[in-house]
Amino acid sequence: GEDVEQSLFLSVREGDSSVINCTYTDSSSTYLYWYKQEPGAGLQLLTYIFSNMDMKQDQRLTVLLNKKDKHLSLRIADTQTGDSAIYFCAVTRGSSNTGKLIFGQGTTLQVKP
């Protein structure tokens, strides 16, 4: 069935770049998202990318999509301690964007001062 995989943990030093990776199986997914979850809070949408794009940049965030390999990544430049959180990759089920998302397990980003 449809699946989204992420590594569970990433540790970086403050000021470094962080790269969080995600792979997915549904080649028909049209929209791909990155969500951030801070401790004790709900999920907050960080950014999204359409499946017909290779890259999207939004301030410190860069999303790269390799549709052939079904690989999505989120790069955070100049990582700050406030970026410490769990990051979820999510893709739509097929071409629908009516809210049916498949989530990865989440990557815990630890930023060391």
Added chain:
Amino acid sequence: NAGVTQTPKFQVLKTGQSMTLQCAQDMNHEYMSWYRQDPGMGLRLIHYSVGAGITDQGEVPNGYNVSRSTTEDFPLRLLSAAPSQTSVYFCASSKVGATPSTDTQYFGPGTRLTVL
């Protein structure tokens, strides 16, 4: 706007008890959904609704019921709680629109449920 609100924030139940998790949104969103979050498993869709009077099952619907009598509210009912339902529950809503930028989901703060 308050966004998506959930009550209670924390709940402890005994096996076999029933309860209702409340979810409300004030953004006039057609789409609402319930997820559960378990360690190392991401979020899994329990039930969803595309409008008042319409509900459907997600990935893990067993043991849960929902109803959607109004656009604003989407309660989740646990009929007979089991320890396997210990989890964090998130409600989300979105507007079903023509462009992806209007379809992003907004999440509530979550309800942490423990079933003993």
